[in-house]
Amino acid sequence: MNLVFKALSDPTRRHILQLLRKKPMNAGELAEHFPIAKSTLSAHFAILREADLIQANKSGTVITYMLKVSVLEEALLAFAETVGIGMPKPLPLKRAMGKAK
Amino acid sequence: MNLVFKALSDPTRRHILQLLRKKPMNAGELAEHFPIAKSTLSAHFAILREADLIQANKSGTVITYMLKVSVLEEALLAFAETVGIGMPKPLPLKRAMGKAK
DNA sequence: TTCATAATTCGTTATTTAGCGAAATATAGG
DNA sequence: CCTATATTTCGCTAAATAACGAATTATGAA
Numbered sequence: 388m389n390l391v392f393k394a395l396s397d398p399t400r401r402h403i404l405q406l407l408r409k410k411p412m413n414a415g416e417l418a419e420h421f422p423i424a425k426s427t428l429s430a431h432f433a434i435l436r437e438a439d440l441i442q443a444n445k446s447g448t449v450i451t452y453m454l455k456v457s458v459l460e461e462a463l464l465a466f467a468e469t470v471g472i473g474m475p476k477p478l479p480l481k482r483a484m485g486k487a488k
Numbered sequence: 489m490n491l492v493f494k495a496l497s498d499p500t501r502r503h504i505l506q507l508l509r510k511k512p513m514n515a516g517e518l519a520e521h522f523p524i525a526k527s528t529l530s531a532h533f534a535i536l537r538e539a540d541l542i543q544a545n546k547s548g549t550v551i552t553y554m555l556k557v558s559v560l561e562e563a564l565l566a567f568a569e570t571v572g573i574g575m576p577k578p579l580p581l582k583r584a585m586g587k588a589k
Numbered sequence: 590t591t592c593a594t595a596a597t598t599c600g601t602t603a604t605t606t607a608g609c610g611a612a613a614t615a616t617a618g619g
Numbered sequence: 620c621c622t623a624t625a626t627t628t629c630g631c632t633a634a635a636t637a638a639c640g641a642a643t644t645a646t647g648a649a
Contacts, residue, residue: 389499392493392496392497392502393497395493395496395497395567396493396494396496396497397606397607398490399607401493401567401570404571405570405571408570408571408572413625413626414625414626414627415624415625415626423607423608423609424608424609424610425625425626425627426608426609426610426611426626426627426628426629427607427608427609428626429626429627429628430606430607430608430627430628431607432626432627433627445615445626447615447616447617447625448615448616448617448624448625448626449616449624449625449626450625450626450627454571456571456572456573459571459573460568460573463564463567463568463573466496466502466564467561467564469502469506469509470505470506470509470555470557470560471509471557472557472560472561472564498636498637500637514595514596515595515596515597516594516595516596519596524637524638524639525638525639525640526595526596526597527596527597527598527599527638527639527640527641528637528638528639529596530596530597530598531597531598531636531637531638532637533596533597534597546596546645548595548645548646548647549594549595549596549645549646549647550594550595550596550646551595551596551597590649591648591649592647592648592649593646593647593648593649594645594646594647594648595644595645595646596643596644596645596646597642597643597644597645598641598642598643598644599640599641599642599643600639600640600641600642601638601639601640602637602638602639603636603637603638603639604635604636604637604638605634605635605636605637606633606634606635606636607632607633607634607635608631608632608633608634609630609631609632610629610630610631611628611629611630612627612628612629612630613626613627613628613629614625614626614627614628615624615625615626615627616623616624616625616626617622617623617624617625618621618622618623618624619620619621619622619623
């Protein structure tokens, strides 16, 4: 959870997550949305990956990233509970779908 | 919102919020829960105050801190929405209670 | 006023962080 | 094989961060 909150502490990274929310994107496409060097963005991707908030998928020379919503959700909910915020877990739409523990 | 997430990025500060969740406490009481210098804790309080996550109340030489749950809640919900997490706003228990905008 | 207590502020230090450009890596296509 | 493209890794720097102990401030009590 610490890694998640560390990852969320940077505005650029939160913005990346927001963009990925709409649809998976590759590093280049994401870069178009930011005025910073690609190498810098790459470092942000690494941090998001270490926090398990995004998933990388390489195809040819292109790496496509997609948001792992559930990980984000779990972290926020877990913390919310410890501070007594009533955020009811969204009901799972499907049961027994083999959600890894 | 940035200040809130910055504040939440440190484990000690998240722990402080969790402690304050149970009941308001003064700086000294809080300090007993941590193995770090009081001056360091004081800095953490300042950061939490700037993020508007806690409220300080001075009485005599003692400063009592209390958690501002609503601020935390709003920030988490606001962000959750931008990343498409369905965290329904908890229904307000009382309406028209003069909630400051 | 003087003393003790609670907490903050100050000055310093070590570590982490975000940023850059250049170099390296990997892959597809000619 | 050679070149172009996508992305990462490397080496660096400036700024932010968390930590400490010492000094300072504020208050209540003797």
